[in-house]
Amino acid sequence: EDKVVQSPLSLVVHEGDTVTLNCSYEVTNFRSLLWYKQEKKAPTFLFMLTSSGIEKKSGRLSSILDKKELSSILNITATQTGDSAIYLCAVGGSNYKLTFGKGTLLTVNP
Amino acid sequence: NAGVTQTPKFQVLKTGQSMTLQCAQDMNHNSMYWYRQDPGMGLRLIYYSASEGTTDKGEVPNGYNVSRLNKREFSLRLESAAPSQTSVYFCASREDSTDTQYFGPGTRLTVL
Numbered sequence: 001e002d003k004v005v006q007s008p009l010s011l012v013v014h015e016g017d018t019v020t021l022n023c024s025y026e027v028t029n030f031r032s033l034l035w036y037k038q039e040k041k042a043p044t045f046l047f048m049l050t051s052s053g054i055e056k057k058s059g060r061l062s063s064i065l066d067k068k069e070l071s072s073i074l075n076i077t078a079t080q081t082g083d084s085a086i087y088l089c090a091v092g093g094s095n096y097k098l099t100f101g102k103g104t105l106l107t108v109n110p
Numbered sequence: 111n112a113g114v115t116q117t118p119k120f121q122v123l124k125t126g127q128s129m130t131l132q133c134a135q136d137m138n139h140n141s142m143y144w145y146r147q148d149p150g151m152g153l154r155l156i157y158y159s160a161s162e163g164t165t166d167k168g169e170v171p172n173g174y175n176v177s178r179l180n181k182r183e184f185s186l187r188l189e190s191a192a193p194s195q196t197s198v199y200f201c202a203s204r205e206d207s208t209d210t211q212y213f214g215p216g217t218r219l220t221v222l
Binding site for chain 1: 114141143150151152153154155158160166168200204208209210211212213214215216
């Protein structure tokens, strides 16, 4: 059974801090790892990492895939209150299905 | 370009009632998915459709049925709702040849 574990489950920081969110996985036929941001509604896509693209960066957000350690991190620098959300990690395996972790709830206080 | 749309946004049912959740996408994607999201459980796959005319069970299919009406539309039906089906339901479609899925705004369902 495919498994994705995220840590920490929740995190409270102050504006301007840097945070690192973790995701580890056990997936048969790994193809990709995806990060999503979920505010009050639907998850919105952030990054997809694959064997051929193990690092992605967009503004203050960046992510790295470590295929040896079967894990990924999502870094957010200079956090803002608008970064407050649940961050979901998902791994693509067989039949183009995604297995999701339970998410990390990030709260950024002013 | 609306992406993925879902109706209704909210619904309250009594135990035993039936209802259909509607989902449509305008991105010309072949694959579509239904998930439920419960506190502390993450997103769990109910059913998916790899292409028009095909559907398959996901992790938690019991109590649900689906119909892939055409390439755009994928509906989820609860034949006899139970309180355990109280949840937020998300529909998603997948960009062809990648794993990236795009989600609709969700339906919050309460079964009393």
